[in-house]
Amino acid sequence: MERAAVGPAFAEALRRERTRYNARLAEASASGGFDAGLFLDSLRTHVAPLVEAAAVIDPACAPALTDSLFDLALGAARASGGVFAPSGDWTMLMEGLSARVAEAPSRVPAALYNGLSVLSQTPHVRVGEWVAAFLKVGRLCRDASSCLAAGQSLAWLCGMAHYREGALGILATLPPQAAAAALGLRDPKSVTEALTRLAADPWARPDGGVGELPRLMHRVGGFRGFGGPFLAPPVVRNEEGVLYASDGLRWWRLYADNFGAVLLIDEGPGGGGSKMGALSTAYQRLPGLADCHSWAIAGGTLAAATPHSHTLSVVAC
């Protein structure tokens, strides 16, 4: 296979710290199960082009970026025999946000890498949507800090429902054009009103549109054996306005809004009731809720479970 060429910026950065990088490679190789040759190939293929792209914007960033990417690649490659094979999404972000990468070479690459990892490990989160939105919105931010902050708010909008509070705060601080782009609004002047609406109602839409209520919004959970959290069909509880679900062994707290639903491990409620009686017919008409055995309502959200399924239905009501 033809080796990718190494550009001048990356080559120079490697040359300057040759002794140190070689020492680190030697140590990694000595620990066993690490092929330095494969690692160098990975650097040529995946790291060198990124350094060259950033160096076009700011040649001075090449050494710091090389350092940062070398660390990141080595850390990842240790677990895979020396091969660093980042996801296409990460490479796409690094290329698309190269100006921000050049501005903060120690922060941005690692943040993007970790961000993608976190998102891809959270069920039902729309990672592809996040990447596309980030590329669009990130370019409208004036600096690396606001760009990364935009990424955090987009994570909420792509399904990380537990980030809601922080993300609303971040959106209020972004440049209006970036915030509008994140929220899918045409007019940046409508951002403030939209944020007020979103803060008041978890089922609100940025554009103010109203859907029919009640409305089945999400299904979350799933059988542990298939990657979900529950070992048994869950029951739900409401305590002090917070919705919890349990499979009899552990508790999870439900975070849900118009943009997604997430279950996070929790200590669980102290007391509180779940409704074990029949749901009203308005809800029973919704798909999958006819034989509901456990349900609870809090803050305009209904969480319902049936005895034959390991998933929860989340309904806007």
Place this chain on the structure above:
Amino acid sequence: MGWNPFQRLSESPTNPGAKKPARKPDVADLYRGSAGAGDGDAVLSGLDEKLRQAYFWVANTAIICPYYDIEFNDGPPQVFYMGDTKSRLTLPSAQSYASFVLIPILNLAVRRRCLLVGGPGRGKTASAFLMGILAGYSIKEVKRAVQHGQPQMTVSDLLGNPLPADMVKAESMDQIRIAWRKWLAMRVKVIDEYNRIPTRTQSALLTVLADNYAEMLDQVYECPEAAWYLTANDDAGGGTYQVIEALRDRIDVVVKAPHFNPRFLKELLARVEGEVAPERMVPPGIVFTEAELDKIHAEILAVSIPEPVRRRLEFFTAHFEYLEPAAEQFEYKTKDTVKLVGADYRAVAGRDTGRDKAKDLGSQTKNGLSVRALMTVFIFTKALAFFRGDNVALLDDLRQILPFVLHDKLVPDLESPFFDEPGNAALRTDRVSWIRRLFDLSSAEYDRLDLDANDPLVELDAELAAGLDGVSEKDVRTRLVRVERLLGEWSKARKMYGHLYNDVLKLKYLHQRYTNYLRWLRWKGQP
């Protein structure tokens, strides 16, 4: 930066199973992960883990300190008795720590003043140096932060000099500008061999250390909050110059540099052969930003100390100040009264009869504890709990940190019969174990008196704390009678020990508060 083994940090949690406070989900979590620090500005919690990472790197890699003298147990530890004197060796059952590494790191977090003592070449200055690197300073900057005590050190050497041109031209003092030394602006300050600084310069140092400002020729330089590290070859306050008491008193915590265990010579040899200098290879992942240190400080202050733990500290502290023959006035019956007049403590204490001196904890010390010392105990107890990943301080946190905070604060009366009892002789020289034993004995006495359940002052205290608004004259009189009745009971039956002395004074305080209120009610004509 260089040789990677020295820069490797533990990837697994440093304290698995540590009780974590329930955290609200934080959008900043998005960028936390295996790849570096991600968005550093957003990483402002989980800093206890970073502090632990720093500890383990220093203890396992930088300083080679394979000792675990701060012992925690989550079950009965194994105990062995070694040698003909049956020296007790404990194998702790929970994660335990080396004081020589832990205390300086905690000091960095709480920005207090740490004295490192020990023989030459044991890593005192190296440890302090590393704290500067962990705080984000470069090697060059840390070198600037280190002030080397020597007998010719002048105030100008320490603080700075007036600009010569201004000295010539100025018509008044405020026109003289001072070229302040740059170390004054640093957040980590190191005074190497502080007991070699001349007395006059010690006084200038005291102002900076105690009050955070430097003063020269009527010009004042305000210093930022800083973590201080002072080193000395002994902790007795001696040296080339006697350390002034006020300066010694400002030291918040004292830790000894341990001996080097020759079974770790191999590691030392590797270091010599690799020309390894730990300060040059501190992993970036454990370097703290100023914002992170500020956040850690805030989170430490938010750690709670539950009432049962606080009550035991109250009880412990109460033993030491009381000295019955010291005065006629009840409030003045303290060891401090004797010290202030320069009387011979032994002569006065010798008149103290009626108590079992071997059992009376107060008889083991020549002094009591100051407010400053107690506040430092609180801060470091919280810091230790935070370091372990908890937001509530346990009794064990208090017990472990007390000896290091009170090391120079609680002065033992080495002629106390306690030290002559079998097995206690070593406590004359082992200050840490002595203070720990004092606390254990105090806790045992607290349990024997069942004070968690049977402390009459708790209810009286709570009553007053609820406020006096709307309390009628009748109720006040009832409370006064209760106080008087309690004093009456105590006056008949009990020998006066330190904790009782303080309880009696508290009752007097309550009585006085109610008396004043009663007078006010009458003056107001209230029923």
